[in-house]
Amino acid sequence: MAGILLISLYNEFNLGVRQMVSELRDAGHDAWMLCLKQYRKKELAPDEEWYPDWQTELPPNGGRLVLSYPYPLSDCERELFKGLLRKLRPQFVGLSVYSAFVPSAIEVTRLIRETLPDALVGWGGPHVTLDPVSSSEHCDMAFVGECDVPMVELAHALHHGKDWRQVPNIVWRENGSIHRQPVSPVIKDLDTLPFTYFGSDGAYYLEDDELVEGRPFPSSELNTCFKIMTTRGCPYVCTFCMLSFQKEVMPDTTRLRFRSIPHVMRELEEAKARMGHFFLEIEDDIFTTRPERMKEFFQHYRERIGMPFWCYTHPNYARPEMLEVLKQNNVQFVVMGIQSGSDRIANEIFDRRVSNKTLLEATRNIHKAGIRPFYDLISNNPFESEEDRIETFHLLRSIPRPYGLQLVALTFYPNLGISRMREERGLPLTVDFQQYRFWNSLYHLASTVELSDGDAEYLLNNAEFRRDPSLLERFATHAKAWTREIGDLKALNQTHLQEVHRLADRVRALEEELTFIKARRGFRQFLWLSEQLRHLKHKLVNWRSLIHAREEGPHKNAGARTDSLREKAISPLCNQAKKLSSS
Ligand code: SF4
CATH class of the missing domain: 1.10.287 (Helix Hairpins)
Structure with missing residues (x-):
């Protein structure tokens, strides 16, 4: 059987990698996984270097908090990694790559080449789907889209000594030219797939100069949380989102695919038997699309699982009857994207297909249901005008408090709809960070404190705050902490x-x-x-x-x-x- 090592960078949960490990093991191959460093945030010092590919939260203190910061490998960690490669001697090593981790992936690939010159190296994951051609410069093959089928086919090809170039979904370079295999149809019946692999056998974790097998580090969220996807896909095509691009390369991902409730429950029961108590994170892009399915889910969940959980909802699907079901079943909070308070940005630029009226109604429904909400908002956006920012500020003032505001900077990942639009319009990749400090502090303030129309006008027109928003930031930081x-x-x-x-x-x-x-x-x-x-x-x-x-x-x-x-x-x-x- 083929020996395959799949590596997840800075993400111990990585459901995609865990799913493929499961499928490879089911098909009889030797599949191992390595979580190479944990997910950690880092607040940058004012003069510290920042890259536009980093997903960055904008906290109320005016700083920059990099989500999933790519901490470099230490010398000791490099040696431990090489030692693991020598021990396992896989024929193929696959890396799951996000845009922010490309430099790390290049380094890891170099270490693999030095240690196992005969092993094939493949890259997959969101960045590679977005930009397979440049990714193929660094590895033997770049995998595009969902790779449940191609990964198992690759393992079979390696086991039987067949040509791996026949595997679907791959892009590779040979004799100076770029070659591609067509993308295979996605798996429609998700119940035919095995459960995501959370076993201990062949699972390695490397962090803080230590390599362990079989159990995550004590600080890991894997010890207390469990993540699951009950669906794949999303009905929307937001221009800043990876899922909209995936629909371009894999048109059959346009339709939502659902796992059956009994299949989901069996996976959750397995997790309960293994972990006892856990906090469930439902990773469906929108969990609240179908009320009947939700009711069926919770009929079983209440009886058989009963753990606290959170999930994503969407303004078009945050209806009272759905929220009531969530509330009755111990939901801890919901996360919903607002993304912009400007109708123009939300619909012309982001293609959100949500009006501000619907959005406000959704926030009122959540408030009435007594559910704690966290709303995502995208700032530092070069498409915005002064009017767009003012509109966002006023929208945030009208949303029922209390609510959590998760403010992030707009990121232009390669080839996304929004990135192509930016290039066509000749807009810069980043905005004036100092100018946005004023707006971001106003957004945070509006999300925590009731501002009268008079106060709002005064704050908007205050030249002093625009020049130096640090007073506003201090205030917003305290209000938000409370x-x-x-x-x-x-x-x-x-x-x-x-x-x-x-x-x-x-x-x-x-x-x-x-x-x-x-x-x-x-x-x-x-x-x-x-x-x-x-x-x-x-x-x-x-x-x-x-x-x-x-x-x-x-x-x-x-x-x-x-x-x-x-x-x-x-x-x-x-x-x-x-x-x-x-x-
Ligand atoms: S609704 Fe969410 S998951 Fe769906 S395309 Fe938009 S941002 Fe992506």
Whole structure:
């Protein structure tokens, strides 16, 4: 059988890599996976180098927080990696590559070539699908799109000594020219695929000068979270999103593909048996597309799994009946893309197909359902005019608070619709970061504090804040920290309340059993059950007092504190600035 090593860079969950490891093992091959360094964020110092390919969050303090920062390999990690290659001696090594990790992937490829000159090296993943031609410069073959079928075909070809150039979905260079194999149809029936591989055998983790097999590092989220996809695809074609490009190269991904609910439940039950408790992250691009399917999902989920979870929704699918189902089933929060508050940017540039009216209605539905929301917004966008930014600011003011705002910089990945548009219009790849600090602090402020029309006008027209927004940033940072703290406490309370209900049910059941045993069975059983009951009641009292203490504790007035921020802080802030600018 063929020996295949698949490497995930800076992402231990990488469902794509784990899925292919599973498929290769199912087909009888020796498949291993290596998680080469963990996902870690890094806040850059003001003078630190930044690359436009890095996915960057824009926190309220005016900094730049690189999500999944590509920390370089240390000398020790390079040696450990080479040692693993010598031990496994795979015939093929595949790397999953995102645009931000291209330099790291080039280095890893060089290390593979030095250690195993006969092994083939392939690149796959989002960056390679977007730009297979330039990717093929660095490896033997670049894989385009979903590669469930091609990867297994490659393993068969290697095992039988056949020509790998016949494998579908690949692009490679030979004798100075570029060759391509056509893209194979995607798998329509997702139930025919095995579950994502989260086993320990043949799973390696390398981080902080240490290589371990079989178990993730104690700091890893793999120990507490489980991720699953119940569908593949998305009905939309947002120009900044990788999925819209995938539809161009794989037209049969236009339709959403669904796994059956029993198939999903079996995978979740396996995870529950392995992990006990976990926090579920539902990775479907939009989980709330079909109400009937959601109801069926939760009928089973409630009974058989019952773990807290979060999921993505979309403004066109955040309807009250769907949100109610989520709420009843212990959803911790939902994430929804707003992306721009300007109708022009959202629809002409991003092709979101969502009006501001629908968007606001969706946010009100989420608020009414009592679900904690996080909204994604794209800033630092060279397509925007002053009017677009003002429109975004006012939209953020109108969304019901509290909500979390996840602000990121627009990234132009190669060949995406938006990147082609940028080139056609001759726009720059990055914006004036300093100019956007003013806008980003206003966005964060609007998401946390109620601003009157007068205050909003004043802030928008204040030349001093535009020149130096640091005062606004300091204020927004504190306001946001409070909002987050309140949200965290509410979520914790909700979880504890559920635990109280669960324990109360258990106490009731034991009391009934006790009465029955007292009447029918022996004294020893009666004593044992009494002890159980006493223990549970004690636990119940503790939980209740914990909740009571929190409700009465220092955060009792936190909501009111945030509400009065405007009077207590924003207005004096504006007055202070007025004085400064007039003196
Ligand atoms: S709705 Fe989300 S997942 Fe779908 S294309 Fe748009 S950004 Fe991508």
